Amino acid sequence: MASPAPRYRYGPWHGGDDPLAAPPDLRAAIDELGREVMEGRSPRSALEELLRRGVRGTPGLDELTRRLWQRRSEIQRRHRLDGTLQEVRKLLEAALDAERRALFPDPSDDARFREAQLDALPAGTAAAVTELADYDWRSSEARQAYQRIQDLLGREMLESRFQGIKEAMRNTGPQDVARIREMLTDLNALLAAHARGDADVPRRFEEFMRRHGEFFPEQPQSVAELVDLLAARAAAAQRLLNSMTDEQRAELAQLAQQAFGDAGLAEQLAQLDAQLRGLRPGEDWTGSARFRGQQPMGLGEGAQAMADLAELDALAEQLSQSYPGARLEDIDLEALARQLGGDAAVDARRLAELERQFREQNLLERAPDGSLRLTPKALRRLGETALRQVIDRLRTRRGDRDSERAGAAGEPTGGSRPWQFGDTEPWDTPRTVRNAVLREAGEHPGRRGGRVRIDVADVEVVETEQRSRAAVALCVDTSWSMVQDGRWVPMKRTALALHHLVRTRYRNDALQLITFGRSAGTVDVGELTALEGAWEQGTNLHHALLLAGGHVRRHPDAQPVVLVVTDGEPTAHLEPDGEPVFNYPPMPRTLARTMAEVDALTRLGASITVFMLGEDPRLRAFVDLVARRSGGRVVEPGTDGLGAAVVADYLRTRRRRG
Structure with missing residues (x-):
């Protein structure tokens, strides 16, 4: 019975390394490394320089770093931080305009009193929003606009601290606000127990994720992972506030009391920030950045921008390879892909593969004094390249091929070598036939008998040497x-x-x-x-x-x-x-x-x-x-x-x- 034909599946390529891309040119990299060493660099610094410059078809660490700084500059040049304040101001003006339109045709004293209330509002946006918290809106359009202010503040404050909460908050009705309040209460209780070192924290964490996992699409697997996620985001939100002016920070602090119309939400978030700061004091809670663009960002977008800047800084440090024990495997490829795209991650992976091959293929070794040096294998490759260049020059200059015809007029050494173009030495027939048989057996394992075809790759020639030393x-x-x-x-x-x-x-x-x-x-x-x-x-x-x-x-x-x-x-x-x-x-x-x-x-x-x-x-x-x-x-x-x-x-x- 004939064996079934092999089956193949074809599908779209969804990113990652190009399966058809050529591997890094190790020989060219060795030649470049050797040139640096011959110019006086140590093998370690030569390897670092090679990785910084890159190789043919693969940009180096310097180019990736340049793109990181360009991305960082674009974020700061394009954006400004008062997006939430501007949006609140627009909604407030819309609410006041709608309310005045509703009051104008009413001749009653109540309508005039309400107009006087509106006219006496404080000039500051946050103070005016706070003053209107207990106002009984006559216009339904105005009431809805004011409600949007409260919902906007709640969403922005939460999104600045919970990266994935937007998907879980498609609506912001009373039930949603209650779910959020319950989640924050349980979260603060869990973190307090974790800080105390309570024994039942793992159980409480599993229960917390079962009840509130929709707010955490990252799906942390432990309290420590949850704290890491939240602390990084909270620190980014704090750096965002640090980057604002004193007036902007004061307005936001006052507006926070109106988030979802619930002053308790701001208190729970403040408690959460304090706990995270105590659990992860090593996060950057004091940094800031200067934004000088025209595109306004809300609190959620601003916190993400600050997180992106921190990620870009971390990637730049990884690409610099300037810390003790640095290896290219340290580079966070997922973060690099997020910031610069999948091609950048592929380039970094190829450079890491090049560095790994240098070590695994025994091209660099550690000397007794601890320094790196080229191995005999690497020196042979450098010598082979140097000799090939010499031979090419000899051909151009004189047209002869003496340097390749090693011992052609001499005696056999007993050895053989693969045939190369231009060799005139006699074939080593037994070795050539053996190579052909082994090759065909490997290509057609089930075939028996038949004719053996000799390929150029099978040919070996007799090696000779000159009679004199x-x-x-x-x-x-x-x-x-x-x-x-x-x-x-x-x-x-x-x-x-x-x-x-x-x-x-x-x-x-x-x-x-x-x-x-x-x-x-x-x-x-x-x-x-x-x-x-x-x-x-x-x-x-x-x-x-x-x-x-x-x-x-x-x-x-x-x-x-x-x-x-x-x-x-x-x-x-x-x-x-x-x-x-x-x-x-x-x-x-x-x-x-x-x-x-x-x-x-x-x-x-x-x-x-x-x-x-x-x-x-x-x-x-x-x-x-x-x-x-x-x-x-x-x-x-x-x-x-x-x-x-x-x-x-x-x-x-x-x-x-x-």
Whole structure:
């Protein structure tokens, strides 16, 4: 019986990460991180800078922060805080106009007395509303307008403290006001019991939510969650009041007594605010903001605006990553989506994923001193990129492909590698067929027998190596002029490219990286990549060639290759006691000691290639002398062509002597 065909369901996409979007380009991110490190940043600060700037197709933290501040500025620029007062004033004028229209045609003394009452009302809106609390309205239209004032005040006061109460208050009849009063009474009793630490608080909370859960669409699961929700909203309402003028605050305090025509409601809300302030003193109860727009906001809208401003501030702090132990996973993606839209949350999630991949894919590791550093895996990727750029430049410049044909004229190593475009090595037939069989078995698990089709991805070629070994010493100038004149990063990329070429294609060669400034030293590729430029006078080529000679002597069976990258003539040498001596202009003793090491390397069979950066006539005269004495040569590649020149010279020397 044939197995049933697989069934699929298709439906609309409702937000979140785009399922068809490409993942973050980790290789490009590593290259960018490596460039920052080579320029002198620590890996930690380089990673932070990368996340701040973003990667291709994903804006960084700086752009998200800019949009947060823009959103914050728009809220403050667009709005003003007297919306409730303005609405009350309009309703009051409508009520008085309707009442006067009803009284005007009545010739009775009662009508004239009522008109006198209206004419004697206080000038302030709140005082007038309070004065009319016991007035017996003749006009039904006026009575309804005044009732709308009371209902408006009640709704605004409640909405400023309960974010979801608007949905539960579609009507404001006497029964609704009674439900609200009952909810506030029970809520204050619950919070008082919670503050005392009563044992039955969980039971009372469940009973409270069963009876009044309609007022809390957030559906808190405990008293603590309920307090958190209410305290955040109450603090926003308090910050709203703090942002008003003294006159506005005084009017609202007086008008609060007329909320739903029940002075007790204001007292219950004041009791609730006091309890929340005691339970959550860490909320911002004293802050304020300046609103300078023309669009009026009511108390509910104003409290939401203050809550939005607080949320924007919290998001800005999360995006800054400036607090101890900060991680991008800390960003509240739901809040970010509320403030900036779903795309912003997707961007932040992609940046967090990029940071996580850096750690999980073993691209960054912690050094013994606690700092972050690039792992060998990351350095290999940087070297691969640097070498690829060198190869591309070699193709453009010369049209040859020597750098990719590692050992093509040599002997098989016993290993193989995946075929790449342009490879001319013979196929490793057994491995190629095995790859094809395994691939087809994975793609068609139920099929037996049949023909095996070989795909390009299955092909492996025989890996070869040159018959001779080389002892390579790459001596790079690390004096301050290299940093100052923009040669620091090209020098490091050159070392990375050469290191990667030797480690992957000429694994029998012995490569030694040597840096020289006031003195010289041997470094590994990771140390060189992370090396920071320092103010140091001195170009101690003498010491560097001493170390190069030691490297050559340790490998007597290998052909010596000495490559020197420098932008200045020797200005320092090493004394017999090991102390470096610097002088400018160079002392004859410095030049003599340097040339003695050139002669020593020549006797070992090494020809020295000097890659000269800069146009100093004294440097030109010196390197020409080195080339004549050693049988080497001078190359003037410029910073853009330095890597290609060094790699090409290394390959040329191997072919010539292999």
